[in-house]
Amino acid sequence: MTQHKKILLNAFDMNSVGHINHGLWTHPRDQSHRFDELSYWTDLAKTLEAGLFDGLFIADITGVYDVYQNNIELTLKESIQLPSHDPSTLVSAMAAVTQHLGFGITVNLSYESPYQFARRFASLDHLTQGRIGWNIVTGYLDSAERLIGQQGLKDHDLRYEQAEEFVELCYKFWEGSWENDAVLKDKTQRIFTDPKKVHPIQHQGRFYQSQGVFQVSPSPQRTPVLFQAGASPKGLSFATHHAEGIFIGGDQPEKIKKQVDQIRALAQAQGRNPEDIKIFVGITVVTAETDQLAQDKLAEYQAYASPEAGLAHYSSSVGIDLSKFSDDEAIPYQKTNSIASVNNKFKEQSITVNDLKAQHSLGGRYPLIVGSGTTVAEKLIQLIDETGIDGFNLTRTVAPESHHDFIRWVIPELQQRGRYKTAYEHGTLRHKLIQHGDHLAVEHPVNHFRYQTSSHETESSLNTDVTLQQDEHQKIQTQHSEKQFA
Template sequence: MNCVSHQASGLWRHPRDRSADYRKLGYWTDLARLLEKGLFDGLFLADVLGVYDVYGGSPDAALRNAAQVPVNDPAMLISAMAAVTSDLGFGLTSTLSYEPPYPFARRMSTLDHLTDGRIGWNIVTGYLDSAARGTGLKRQASHDTRYDIADEYLHLVYRLWEESWSDTAVIRDKERGIFTEPDQVRRIIHEGEYFKLNAIHLSEPSLQRTPVLYQAGSSARGREFAARHAECVFVAGPSAAVVAESVTDIRARARAAGRPPEHPLIFSLLTIITGPDDEAAQAKWEDYRRYISLEGALTLLSGWTGIDFSRYSPDDPVRHIRNDAIHSAIDALTVQDPGRVWTVGELAQHAAIGGMGTTITGGPERIADLLEDWVVKTGVDGFNLAYAVAPETFTDVVDLIVPVLQRRGIYKREYRPGTLREKLFGRGDRLRTDHPGGRVHLPAVSHI
């Protein structure tokens, strides 16, 4: 995330942490080179609009702990990182609730051009009322209504990306002085419940046209949305049992929506603390724990769940509460894992490193065993790795874990050629024709 403290609350104070350099471009280009060295499929840039002001009813705790504030625009980083890499993909989080489809579609097409087809979009609807107030609204729309809006939004950007320009529209004919054939560009006209549009897409077709589509919502409505639209899904949970339940449900919904067996790819949020051996890894873990901020962790958790945890003592149990924040965040601690009752203090300790995901600790061989076991128990396709100390966490994974996984034959030794979609799925760079966006076509001849 383009900020100091993403999910490791308080770890910005660690003497080896460089996250305070997030304002410097070299921080990001160095990270991109490191991840490409480790053959990472992509760098997932999280983002949030608004400030975490649920805890204590004010942004004070978030500001004290740098809890995802200050936070800069993630899209600005991608061109620079793409310039120093050739294969690393980039997953950009952008909140559709506060930006019209028309300018957003152009931004993503621009990034797809500049990265040679290595861009993806993590579709989020937002979850903070502070974001709504910052954009002139009294409050955000209700949870399920946000997904209704997202469905219409996706329909519109699909039409802009896939339908507005034909593959043969841009001819670059210097002799005739024609760059684009006007009769190969179509005006998109839409009047829906939430959006109106009458325009042509501003960008010529990019390699992927539609970016690779990521989604991280794990509520019932979020999973329904992911089953229709997402090519990759991020899931999180405090245990393998919780993650496995999410995976099973998402795959069942995808099958019911007529999606192919390999769609969507599912990645589990995980934080790895490792060293040359188990003893060194444990020492590193204990060192990191000295710097955590429980207030910072509860500030993030309050924003994610909509529960003001400042009103509870550490020994109070976490109750299941339905509100308009992130439904899955509280579900994962209650209805999805009824065998355990979390206290507020236990939750803060758990989330202080790795947020709502799981943290594993050990030497390289033990970590490799745990990763393999996690895949077997949950059915995920891979991992969305968070960091504790930046960039040390990723350096450790690249230098210590990747070689072991490669020796075991369960991690690639080179990138596939092509766009991000081709690298992930081993086939064409465009959406499948059984995807709602892939079913959008430009008529043979149309007019502006």
């Protein structure tokens, strides 16, 4: 029942100085300037595991924030996700000092080769013993396109069509090339892998081509846990088709609940179990021993935060130079190729630059919860119970202080109320989050790409499947959905 739902919790971070709450790198106790030191990340991983966090979710961007004032001057001065380093390089080190903590890594598929990406993540799934997840993004920055030598951002919906094929090709590598029992490690007979149980992939698609055998043997989860944050109609359709974890924005419970209900209904319409999708909301928390001490700490943090840096980040998120508007001028809605869910707010309500600066008082736009451990715990529980979400992505403020504070003050209060685990379960990240074993469920579209051994007919149908064009494959998906309802 909903009221007994245990809260899922990820720390939300980035391999950079400024992530969400901008300007706080200037706070005397902040350590985020050490983001390029391995010990910064291994210490964080150990801290989060001590706090029984489900995962560390690491954001990433390709490109730079150059929309505000049409340059990167403020971006460089305030370190607004610049410099930022590759997040996947951190995983092995953090996995080596933890046993249970999951790692959700953002990778923009628009600038990756499906094969090299699939190989890297299958390798990480082996090394972490099944604790890796992939946050699927398609990109929204024109600066990224120029960096990698393309002519400009592809149309929003076209990016999702390319994403669909990219993900399907990864499924073929992860699930369709090697049978589960292909690896024998038989020293006596000198057979490491049974050649009859490894099969080449044949893919001729609109965006990608690939022929041959995947180089990585089946990893604990095979396919990493899939996260997504699409909020446009195309993005939501993609997310509810593929994702196991979906990130949504929102500060009003009724709006969050509306999104949750829509996501679960869309998942069901696509033939999936809606409860197999875990929904997370991003939050910022400032907490201390008492409500008053938490308010004092917030005031202290605000003295170092940069609302303008938050505005510059926001400008790139919506693809509009907000420096062009006076402080009390309502920002008009403009259709852009950037983040649809953020941009749509200008359509729904009158928002001025002053409104945004007030919202970015800590340099970030996530809902801010301030108070003692008791106050924060009660607000989080209320939000879970009123909206039907499953958990939170907790952003940092002053690093690593804010995580230590949350673990010290909030987690015991959640545990006392029976709403947060007191020990980790064993198993892969997928099993811990979704409770259905290590692999994706048969209702998931990945099942179309698994190597079937039940009959020669299924085997040849898989080989046919592999060469289907995207529109033909869509037909199969529709049929699959219809069968689920039958």
